[in-house]
Amino acid sequence: MKYLMFSLLLLFGCASCEKDDVDPIDSDEVVVPVNASLFLTDGREVTISTVDCNLSDGTATTCYQIVTSGVATDHNMGPWCPDNISDSxxxxxxxxxxxxxxxxxxxxxxxxxxxxxxxxxxxxxxxxxxxxxxxxxxxxxxxxxxxxxxxxxxxxxxxxxxxxNISNTYLIPTTPVKTGSATSFGGFGPPNVSQGPSQRGIAFNGIVFDAPAPxxxxxxxxxxxxxxxxxGHINLNAGYHYHAATGVSTEIPQSDGHAPMIGYALDGFGIYGLLDENGNEPKDLDACLGHYDEVRGYHYHVDKAGNNNFINCLNGAYAN
Structure with a gap:
């Protein structure tokens, strides 16, 4: 729903993590490129093109430029406020x-x-x-x-x-680039100290996974x-955006019973649901809420919805 109009406060309360908390990803591990075909472009609310870009670690590469109208097309938006205290x-x-x-x-x-x-x-x-x-x-x-x-x-x-009339543009690397340490999300911090973006990632419908609502x-x-x-809710400047994953937006099931995929982080690594098909949570997540397997490579699992959060930090380079 709308972290609304508090757009100036959107950065408040953003999660961060210490660099020493996250192990680097070894170079011989599987890195899975972003699959642009998973995004819902049929309704023309999401368009994707490939552009040259530079990443936060200095890598010159290509990124997917994702342009969205800022409204969800794969589910109803709302309701938010009941009309009367007798409402269900x-x-x-x-x-x-x-x-x-x-x-x-x-x-x-x-x-x-x-x-x-x-x-x-x-x-x-x-x-x-x-x-x-x-x-x-x-x-x-x-x-x-x-x-x-x-x-x-x-x-x-x-x-x-x-x-x-909202139009939002996001860049994610076509192939994620691992970094040796985690990057904190933007938010509180000393002046002139570099931090990462405040937004966490993008759902397949083009709606952003936003920072915790203030x-x-x-x-x-x-x-x-x-x-x-x-x-989700609506901000007049940003449009519709998510503050928690509740299983309503488009998910990509996994054939091995792993939790479904719900979108991509801004570093290009996949974001998956919290629970697998048996209702189990992963046990070996790092400080960013990520881990590795040989099918999906390094990837994240979303936080519990009640925590007003998606992931805690980025373990890959993001587009500047």
Missing amino acids: AEKGGIWLEGGEVYDVDGEFIKNMAEFYNDDNWLMYDTNGDIFTTVTIDDCANAANPNVGAEYENFCVECLPSFVT TNAILGAYTLAPFDDAG
Whole structure:
């Protein structure tokens, strides 16, 4: 859903990792090129071309340039905010808190004061109708980091119709290039110190796997910006984007029972689901949430949805 309008805060809370925590990938291991045909280009919401590029480690190579409209075509977007405190889970989205995923149904909205132990939460009127943003101006104003008092206790719902002219461009190496140490994602850090990108990767529908949503800033303004059941919401500048993988967007099953593939990290290594077909988590992930096998080469496994996170760092070079 929308980490919304808090786009300036998007970088806040980004995960990072220490370089010494990740073992380098040996040169004799399998490196699997990016398979551009996996992206959903039939609907013309995603276009892919090959361009020359330079990577963060200085490598001159080629990259796939992926241009997307910023709206998902393989699943419905929304709903996010229920209308009334009597509404069921089907009328709202989800919220990520403390590693857990909660349905944003009417009961959740009704009990916000108890949930957060703060009596200032009251997002509905005497009829039980929930205060929700309606217009594009509402969306922009409620998403402002300095939210005015008139938007406190609002459920923020930015709609796909608000971002019909969005175009986003991403570059990923056509073949991933291993690095000897991990790269932290952008976020907090000393001035003039190089860090990696803030975005994590790209789903097969062209939607970005974004940095963790700044939930503390959202809640601190007494607003709620739910995610839909796919883990996404809309920002007026970035369009639709994901903050968690919930199994709704396109997945590529693996013939050996391994967790399905859900997209690519910005370094070109594949990102896979957390659980294999038997419901088991991988046991040997490094600090970036990656590991190696001879079928997929080095690859990542996505974090639990409730953690508001995808992967922790990059073990490969990314396009500058």
